[in-house]
Amino acid sequence: MKTPNPVLSTRRLLTSKLNPPTLHASQVSRQPLLDSVSTADATRVVLCQAPAGFGKSTLMAQYLERFQADGIVTAWLTLDDADNDIQRFLACIETAIANLVAADMDDLVGSHDGKSAGDTALDLVARLASEQTAFALFLDDFERIHEPAVLGLVREIIDHLPHNCRLVIGSRSLPDLGLARLRARGQLLEIDADRMRFSLDETSRFLNEHRKLALSADDLAHIQTKTEGWVAA
Helix, strand or coil, X not given: CCCCCHHHXXXXXXXXXXXXXXXXXXXXXXXXXXXXHHCCCCCCEEEEECCCCCCHHHHHHHHHHHHHHCCCEEEEEECCHHHHCHHHHHHHHHHHHHHHCCCCHHHHCCCCCCCCHHHHHHHHHHHHHCCCCCEEEEEECHHHCCCHHHHHHHHHHHHCCCCCEEEEEEECCCCCCCHHHHHHCCCEEEEXXXXXXXXXXXXXXXXXXXXXXXXXXXXXXXXXXXXXXXXXX
């Protein structure tokens, strides 16, 4: 009996995982944070790390939109607990990369048969490196990943990222991806909870312009103090 290929068996499950959140007119554009990525030329990894409710996924979707406007090809993958299985994770990454480089999935299916996970990761990076245009791969809900083999595979991918690639990660916790080394090299841009908090101006725009509440300056200042810029609040 033929063993099901993990790529083929996973492809049908990926529709929602490969789609970024939909941006709405009611959301506030985080312009300073968007500009910080555009000016960080040496950055290989952008880490949006904060507890729930700080707008990580929305910010990442805005980054994706900005990248696309700048002619950068993008792909999105939302992770879940099942992705701690390394074969499933590889299948998901392969599918995302196929979308990223507009590859035929049939060229990827079975391409890693008999190879180790590390060799497969290098093959995937080599495929990306062959692309001439700039691109960015988004991995959201990364806090779901805790399997050492999967984390090691992502570290391998990061270590061999081509110069024209960026990896954008959203996580509630600090991922075990060798961040200190990336910081030392100037290749990591960290957007933490403090940076994601709304400023008073953003709170004003969200409530008065987008929500049409017509609050006074005193009311806005009170709300800003009480919520400390926490978007969900």
